[in-house]
Amino acid sequence: MTFSNYGELCTEVYDLTKKVGQSLGGDIEYYRDKLKPYKGRILEAMVGSGRVIIPLLESGLIVDGVDSSPQMLDSCRNRCEERGLTPNLYEANLQELSLPYKYEAIIIPGGSFLLIEQREESLRVLKLLYEHLEPGGQLFLDLFLPDNKFNSSELGRWEGSAIFHLPDGDIITMEGKCTEADLFFNQYRISYLKYEKWRNGSLIQTELQRFALRWYGVDEFKYVLESIGFSDVKVCADFEDGKKPTSASQKMVYQATKL
Secondary structure (H helix, E strand, O other), X not given: OOEEOXXXXXXXXXXXXXXXXXXXXXXXXXXXXXXXXOOOEEEEEOOOOOOOHHHHHHOOOXXXXXXXXXXXXXXXXXXXXXXXXXXXXXXXXXXXXXXOOOEXXXXXXXXXXXXXXXXXXXXXXXXXXXXXXXXXXXXXXXXXXXXXXXXXXXXXOEEEEEXXXXXXXXXXXXXXXXXXXXXXXXOEEEEEXXXXXEEOOEEEEEEEEEEEEEXXXXXXXXXXXXXXXXXXXXXXXXXXXXOOOOOOOOOEEEEEEEO
């Protein structure tokens, strides 16, 4: 069994648990409101299977999507086709991003930016996103701080499980194992997620996902954006303009402008 980032079973679980238009703490409403004035092209990076892009398209916005997972893009494409939508969907690693358009705005919802494992990789991604913006274009993304309750004795042990019942009667079980963590100095955690698909009591498919998170302090990420060249960087909490982050449990939402 080889590693998969966002493979077939992961995508099935994602589709089941993150419905099209399902707002996470008000994120879809926030992005739709912020993007409403834009008449040109918008990009959703790390688009996944379409939870956010589809309601944005249905509101009349022109939105492209990009993701590195072919399985996620297939799901997104199918969900769009079911609704008569035909956005440009690109399969690409953000570290090598080279799309044919410049964008008035780029968004990364759902804290997905934290999935970029290496800090130098995240800087390269931000530089490429900056290059894909039109002058005066804006980047919107949200981040979170993971639960930092951790005991070193948990390393390498399968901890926690979940069961997902699919519409066709199949079942997917999922277990997680933290394999590496540096919570406070380098601010990252790596886990393995094991998916098993069952049909009538028989195991029919397995998948092992390497799941890495690397997070940032509130001001730290503001400085990162400014170091790339972004200006007028604004930070709010929980998708409410003007609400300052005061707790580690809040979502941090960033808005930054290309000069």
